[in-house]
Amino acid sequence: MKSVEMAKVLSIGFLNDSICDLKILCPKIAKEAKAGQFVEVYPDNGENLLSRPISICEIDKEVGSIRLVFQVVGKGTKLFSRLKVNDEIRVLGPCGNGYNLKGGKSVLVGGGIGVPPLIETCKQLEGEKIVVLGFRSGSFLVDEFEKLGAKVYVATDDGSVGFKGNVVELLKSENIVGDNIYSCGPKVMLKFLSMYAQEKNIDCQVSMEERMACGIGACVGCVVQIKDGDGWVYKKVCKDGPVFDSKEVCW
Amino acid sequence: MNTKVNICGVELKNPVMTASGTFGSGREYSEFVDLNRLGAVVVKGVADKPWNGNPAPRIAEVYGGMLNSVGLQNPGVDYFIENDIPFLRQFDTKIIVNVCGHSIEEYTNVVKKLQGQDVDLLELNISCPNVSEGGMSFGTDTKMVEKVVQEVKKCADKPLIVKLSPNVTDITEIAKAAVSGGADGLSLINTLTGMKIDIYKRQPVLQRKIGGMSGPAVKPVAVRMVYQVCKAVDVPVIGMGGISNAEDAIEFIMAGATGVSIGTANFINPRATVETVEGIEEYMRKYGVKDLSEIRGIIE
Numbered sequence: 001m002k003s004v005e006m007a008k009v010l011s012i013g014f015l016n017d018s019i020c021d022l023k024i025l026c027p028k029i030a031k032e033a034k035a036g037q038f039v040e041v042y043p044d045n046g047e048n049l050l051s052r053p054i055s056i057c058e059i060d061k062e063v064g065s066i067r068l069v070f071q072v073v074g075k076g077t078k079l080f081s082r083l084k085v086n087d088e089i090r091v092l093g094p095c096g097n098g099y100n101l102k103g104g105k106s107v108l109v110g111g112g113i114g115v116p117p118l119i120e121t122c123k124q125l126e127g128e129k130i131v132v133l134g135f136r137s138g139s140f141l142v143d144e145f146e147k148l149g150a151k152v153y154v155a156t157d158d159g160s161v162g163f164k165g166n167v168v169e170l171l172k173s174e175n176i177v178g179d180n181i182y183s184c185g186p187k188v189m190l191k192f193l194s195m196y197a198q199e200k201n202i203d204c205q206v207s208m209e210e211r212m213a214c215g216i217g218a219c220v221g222c223v224v225q226i227k228d229g230d231g232w233v234y235k236k237v238c239k240d241g242p243v244f245d246s247k248e249v250c251w
Numbered sequence: 252m253n254t255k256v257n258i259c260g261v262e263l264k265n266p267v268m269t270a271s272g273t274f275g276s277g278r279e280y281s282e283f284v285d286l287n288r289l290g291a292v293v294v295k296g297v298a299d300k301p302w303n304g305n306p307a308p309r310i311a312e313v314y315g316g317m318l319n320s321v322g323l324q325n326p327g328v329d330y331f332i333e334n335d336i337p338f339l340r341q342f343d344t345k346i347i348v349n350v351c352g353h354s355i356e357e358y359t360n361v362v363k364k365l366q367g368q369d370v371d372l373l374e375l376n377i378s379c380p381n382v383s384e385g386g387m388s389f390g391t392d393t394k395m396v397e398k399v400v401q402e403v404k405k406c407a408d409k410p411l412i413v414k415l416s417p418n419v420t421d422i423t424e425i426a427k428a429a430v431s432g433g434a435d436g437l438s439l440i441n442t443l444t445g446m447k448i449d450i451y452k453r454q455p456v457l458q459r460k461i462g463g464m465s466g467p468a469v470k471p472v473a474v475r476m477v478y479q480v481c482k483a484v485d486v487p488v489i490g491m492g493g494i495s496n497a498e499d500a501i502e503f504i505m506a507g508a509t510g511v512s513i514g515t516a517n518f519i520n521p522r523a524t525v526e527t528v529e530g531i532e533e534y535m536r537k538y539g540v541k542d543l544s545e546i547r548g549i550i551e
Binding site for chain 2: 001004047050092210211212214219220221222223224233
């Protein structure tokens with residue numbers, strides 16, 4: 001069940017120049033939330049009417065809070081980044097399906113702002129965990145994955161941290177395999193990851209994104225092509241996704 | 252206090268309904284609002300066969316509103332009859348089916364399949380700007396409007412509302428053509444065509460380049476058109492276009508609308524429909540309005 005809540009800011013900070021780290025109190029949403037789901041955050045400034053979909057980075061069911069780590073890209077996210085402790089913000093959620101968490105050896109693959117939802121996913125997964133993160137330059141959240149007991153590999157486009165190249169090149173060079181892949185990142189990364197997973201015969205869940213309006217499946221704005229028999233259908237990222245089986249997606 | 256309104260012989264408990272394409276068939280919003288509180292649910296466009304709609308991106312935000320180029324993606328009338336009518340019938344609200352097609356034949360196919368089905372009213376969509384055939388291309392020419400309405404009316408066993416496009420020089424001419432074709436009521440406005448360009452990527456935001464604009468920013472245009480149409484024809488009008496709350500809705504009623512639809516506001520506030528119902532009741536109590544007919548069309 002989804003709710004709309006006026007969420008109180010518990011803490012706010014920055015992981016680097018453009019990545020904001022926000023913890024908000026929203027007990028109803030936190031109670032229902034699962035790893036890989038997202039929330040819709042409303043700017044409520046009169047100009048930017050549509051809510052911003054932001055993935056859930058961490059869930060604290062005891063406190064009733066969620067943590068959002070997002071990139072400041074436009075007017076909406078800039079506004080959220082200027083919130084102060086005790087400010088309130090309107091949030092709808094939890095939205096989408098989330099990851100289907102399985103056992104065995106897990107490989108978590110994140111690219112850029114696709115990294116944050118893997119924190120909660122990593123927390124909840126049991127067994128051996130390998131985390132492969134890709135960034136353009138620099139990195140964030142790496143130490144948090146390490147604290148969760150995962151073996152972490154980092155790739156950067158400019159070679160400033162770890163392996164110089166992209167995550168799929170890194171997976172290949174280290175020959176990283178497992179029983180399941182959980183991933184989130186840019187579409188092009190997910191596409192090549194999907195090919196890698198197929199080659200190695202690993203089940204791979206990909207979390208997609210697309211421009212959306214309502215976030216709950218009504219407007220039918222945020223569609224992706226999903227295989228259907230010999231053809232395809234448009235499915236909604238916000239309701240049918242954001243997590244899809246990589247083999248279902250028409251890349 | 253009487254909030255009831257009569258639309259083409261069908262009595263609604265209040266004038267508040269949903270604008271087609273913004274509320275699905277009510278399922279998603281039933282988590283946030285009690286559908287029993289709504290005058291009617293106007294469902295997302297239904298075609299004779301499943302439609303894929305347009306490629307993404309389909310959504311762009313603009314100042315005070317949004318653009319969409321969804322293109323009437325829908326699972327088709329058979330799916331609608333099997334799944335959505337039984338769902339909506341669990342609630343005490345009226346069902347208005349928005350009918351879309353690429354051709355007169357496709358429109359009439361849908362309406363024929365809806366014969367004898369447990370729905371209350373039909374809304375003929377000849378105003379969607381996001382399809383290359385049918386939609387708005389039918390709704391911007393008076394002769395075509397009259398012809399489509401005549402043909403659809405022949406197969407309709409429910410009152411027929413015709414949804415008009417604002418993308419015309421004189422909306423009253425289109426309204427008169429629809430009524431002369433046999434429309435029992437009119438609804439307006441559909442979206443205004445619009446465009447947004449991403450100056451950093453140097454390309455349109457929407458994959459289809461042009462889409463339909465909706466949201467609070469279009470409201471004055473919609474109020475003006477509803478006012479003009481209500482003066483020009485003598486059938487019930489359902490007003491919509493940027494309605495976000497009771498104040499907005501009452502403006503449309505004073506302009507002459509019998510019903511009012513909440514569209515884009517649902518995306519901004521999932522409870523916008525019910526809050527509008529409550530707000531209208533509060534206005535009536537506060538200002539001693541016993542029946543909405545006392546304020547309907549009071550603007551000379």
